[in-house]
Amino acid sequence: MATAAPAYIAHAPLEGSARVWGTIALSAATFMNVLDSSIANVSLPAISGDLGVSTTQGTWVITSFAVANAIAVPLTGFMTQRFGQVRLFMASVILFMVASLLCGLAPNMTTLILFRALQGFVAGPMIPLSQTLLLSSYPKAKAGLAMAMWSMTTLVAPVMGPLLGGWITDNISWPWIFYINIPVGIVAASITWALYRKRESTTHKVPIDAIGLALLVLWVGSMQLMLDKGKELDWFHSPQIVTMAVVAVVGFAFFLIWELTDKHPVVDLSLFKRRNFWSGAVATAVAYGLFFGNVVLLPLWLQQWMGYTATQAGMIMAPVGLLAIFFSPIVGLTVAKIDPRRYATFSFLVFALVLWMRSNFNTQADFVTIIIPTVIQGIAMAFFFIPLVTITLSGLTPDRIPAASGLSNFLRITAGAMGTSLTTTLWDNRATLHHAQLAESINQGNNTAASAMSGLASSGFSTDQVMGQINRIVDQQAYMLATNDIFYASAILFLLLIPLVWLAKPQKGGAGGDAAAGAH
Numbered sequence: 001m002a003t004a005a006p007a008y009i010a011h012a013p014l015e016g017s018a019r020v021w022g023t024i025a026l027s028a029a030t031f032m033n034v035l036d037s038s039i040a041n042v043s044l045p046a047i048s049g050d051l052g053v054s055t056t057q058g059t060w061v062i063t064s065f066a067v068a069n070a071i072a073v074p075l076t077g078f079m080t081q082r083f084g085q086v087r088l089f090m091a092s093v094i095l096f097m098v099a100s101l102l103c104g105l106a107p108n109m110t111t112l113i114l115f116r117a118l119q120g121f122v123a124g125p126m127i128p129l130s131q132t133l134l135l136s137s138y139p140k141a142k143a144g145l146a147m148a149m150w151s152m153t154t155l156v157a158p159v160m161g162p163l164l165g166g167w168i169t170d171n172i173s174w175p176w177i178f179y180i181n182i183p184v185g186i187v188a189a190s191i192t193w194a195l196y197r198k199r200e201s202t203t204h205k206v207p208i209d210a211i212g213l214a215l216l217v218l219w220v221g222s223m224q225l226m227l228d229k230g231k232e233l234d235w236f237h238s239p240q241i242v243t244m245a246v247v248a249v250v251g252f253a254f255f256l257i258w259e260l261t262d263k264h265p266v267v268d269l270s271l272f273k274r275r276n277f278w279s280g281a282v283a284t285a286v287a288y289g290l291f292f293g294n295v296v297l298l299p300l301w302l303q304q305w306m307g308y309t310a311t312q313a314g315m316i317m318a319p320v321g322l323l324a325i326f327f328s329p330i331v332g333l334t335v336a337k338i339d340p341r342r343y344a345t346f347s348f349l350v351f352a353l354v355l356w357m358r359s360n361f362n363t364q365a366d367f368v369t370i371i372i373p374t375v376i377q378g379i380a381m382a383f384f385f386i387p388l389v390t391i392t393l394s395g396l397t398p399d400r401i402p403a404a405s406g407l408s409n410f411l412r413i414t415a416g417a418m419g420t421s422l423t424t425t426l427w428d429n430r431a432t433l434h435h436a437q438l439a440e441s442i443n444q445g446n447n448t449a450a451s452a453m454s455g456l457a458s459s460g461f462s463t464d465q466v467m468g469q470i471n472r473i474v475d476q477q478a479y480m481l482a483t484n485d486i487f488y489a490s491a492i493l494f495l496l497l498i499p500l501v502w503l504a505k506p507q508k509g510g511a512g513g514d515a516a517a518g519a520h
Contacts, residue, residue, distance in 0.1 A: 018195055022137045025191035026130040027153040029093050032184045033126045034154050036100075036119065037065060037416075038161030039177045042299045042313045043169040050174065051109040059424050060228055062296060064113045065120035066417035067224045071217055072124020073413065074267050074406040079125060081206045086196045089129040090189060095122035097185035104175035127154075128405065133196060151328055151385070156321055162299065166314025212259050212266040219251030220414060227421035231428060267410070268403040271396075279503040280392030281408040287348065287384065287497055289415035290490045293423030294355065297486060300424070302370070305479045306363070316371055323378030331386050340387035340394075344501045347383035348494045354380060355491035359484045363476055391504045423486060430482035431475075438474045 040047070040061050048058030079088050099119035106112035134150055168176045226244035233241050259265040271277045299313040308316070331343060357373040392408050393401060442449040449470070456466045 019137050021191050022195050023134065023149055025188045025195070026134045026137075027150065028184055029089075029126055029188040029192070030130045030150065031153045031157045031160075032181050032188070033096070033123050034157035035161045035164070036123070036178075036181065037062075037069075038157070038295070039165040040065075041296055042162045042166040042303070042310045042317065043174045043177055044296075044300065045303045046169045046174050046310060047112070048109075051112065053109045057109065057232070059296065059420055060109070060113045061116055063224060063228055063417040063420050064117040065123075066413050066420070067220060068117040068120030069123055070410050070413035070417065071220055072121045073128070073409045074216075074403075075213070076125040076128045076406055077403055078206060078208060078266065080129070084202075085129055085132055086192070088125050089133060089196075090193060092122055092124070092126045092129070093185050093189045093192070096126065097182050097189075100178045100181040100185070104178040106175075128409075133192075151332070152325060156325065160318075162314035162317035163311075164314070166310035166312070169310040171311075207264050209259075209262050209264050209266040212255065212262055215251055215255035215258060216266060219248050219255055222248035222251060224417055224421070227418060227425070230421075231425045267407055268400070271400070271404050271407055274395070276394050276504045277392055277396070277404060277408075279500055280388055280394075281411050283344070283497055283500045284385075284388045284392065284408060285411040285415035286500075287351070287388075287494065288412045289419030289422075290493055291351065291384075291419075292416040293419030294358075294487065294490055296420045297423050297427060297483065298358075300427075301479065301483045305476050306365075312367075316367070316374060319371060319375045320377050320381065322375060324381040325378075327379060327382030328386070331382055335386050335390050340390040341501050341504060343383045343387035344391065345498050347380045347387070348498050348501070350376065350380035350383070352491040352494040355487045355494065359488035359491060361480070361484065361487075363480050388501075391501070394504075427479070427482050427486055430485045431478045434481040435474055435478035438477055442470065442474065 044058045044061065047061060048054060076088075083091070096119060099115055099122055102115040103112060103119060106115055131150060164180070165177050168174070168180070222244045226241055226248060229244070230241055235241055236245070256269065259267055259269050295317070299308075299310075299317060302308040302313045302316060303310065335343065354373040354377045357376075361370065389405075389408070393404055396404055453466055453470065456469055457463070461469065
């Protein structure tokens with residue numbers, strides 16, 4: 001990806017209150033964007049119920065946003081050169097507000113998924129550009145402070161998302177999780193335009209790699225559709241799924257060949273020649289996919305099988321940010337002095353511990369038991385992004401940072417969408433298996449089952465009602481065991497990722513300062 005010389009060098013940093021307002025406006029836009037990737041998680045059962053589809057189909061609300069967002073992120077470099085940083089950022093914020101309004105007004109699931117994809121696509125340039133504009137507002141010496149302020153918003157938003165989403169769903173109605181973006185967007189856009197319109201970057205015409213882009217959309221879209229529809233259509237027993245799999249594989253092969261030979265590729269694949277880049281980017285993507293899949297699973301399980309409301313599920317998810325907000329500045333200030341591989345290893349160990357704790361839950365688990373691992377998870381998150389980004393971008397020249405940041409973010413977001421699909425599919429599959437095994441043991445010869453049945457019968461339940469009650473209990477246990485399986489397997493996978501981090505050999509200097517800018 002050809003990138004223009006960083007245009008912000010020409011502009012003097014903002015001073016005094018202008019810098020404060022600039023930081024607030026850019027952070028608000030980032031906040032709204034990151035909030036939207038997590039706000040729908042706890043509202044899924046409500047949205048699915050309201051629009052008359054299963055919760056498995058409901059997860060499309062999350063994955064459609066993520067896939068479209070992933071495709072748009074690598075295009076930021078190209079579009080910035082074409083239209084200028086400030087114009088592109090403003091367009092991204094305004095279109096995001098329009099897409100949010102459309103999401104809230106969606107009459108059925110198909111249109112909601114379509115508008116969520118649109119929302120994800122127009123949101124693509126917002127995060128990389130908010131970083132670029134923020135860095136241009138601060139003097140070089142305070143770049144670290146600028147990034148610390150910025151990463152605060154990206155850590156607070158995932159905490160606020162489930163809380164806000166849950167509260168809005170329970171007390172108003174789910175469309176308001178989208179309408180809430182409009183006032184935030186208006187404030188962010190007005191202040192940004194007032195402060196930054198005279199600080200536009202230089203633009204020049206660059207050829208777009210239209211074929212590369214089309215192939216990217218084709219293979220990522222086919223792969224995600226295959227993962228999302230797989231369970232519904234019984235995987236590879238369905239001609240549709242087989243077709244999508246073939247399209248994804250062939251599309252990916254053509255995409256690789258094209259991007260490696262094109263003069264102005266939409267994605268700079270030559271970055272994969274660097275060991276630090278690929279080991280860091282792959283570790284980040286797989287870990288994020290695991291993390292995000294489990295973040296979607298926990299509120300689904302709590303609401304479907306543990307009787308939690310959306311607000312209560314949000315309260316379980318929220319404390320993840322408490323320790324993250326406390327530890328992140330410390331990590332940011334010390335990552336240059338301490339080997340980032342150590343920090344990343346520590347993060348993976350804590351993630352494994354958290355997931356192992358969750359794999360021991362049972363249906364009697366109370367609020368406190370369920371919330372403790374979430375609090376601990378905050379530590380893992382603080383030590384996750386900054387060190388891994390530092391590894392991924394280490395040793396790269398500044399002109400390659402935007403392309404590298406775009407590509408690693410593309411991998412991370414795509415992995416998040418895949419994680420969501422695979423987790424919900426595996427969860428249902430494991431539950432079906434456990435249900436069959438549990439149902440086998442329920443017969444007249446089983447004393448516990450027999451006494452439970454006679455107890456229910458003597459309470460005046462009919463035979464059908466008794467069987468219905470027993471089936472509901474078996475279902476609840478089956479899903480509990482399936483949840484434990486996924487948490488346990490995820491914990492093991494986090495441990496297996498540790499050696500990957502140690503394949504990298506972080507270099508001193510290089511992208512250290514700019515690395516923070518590529519975080520998240």
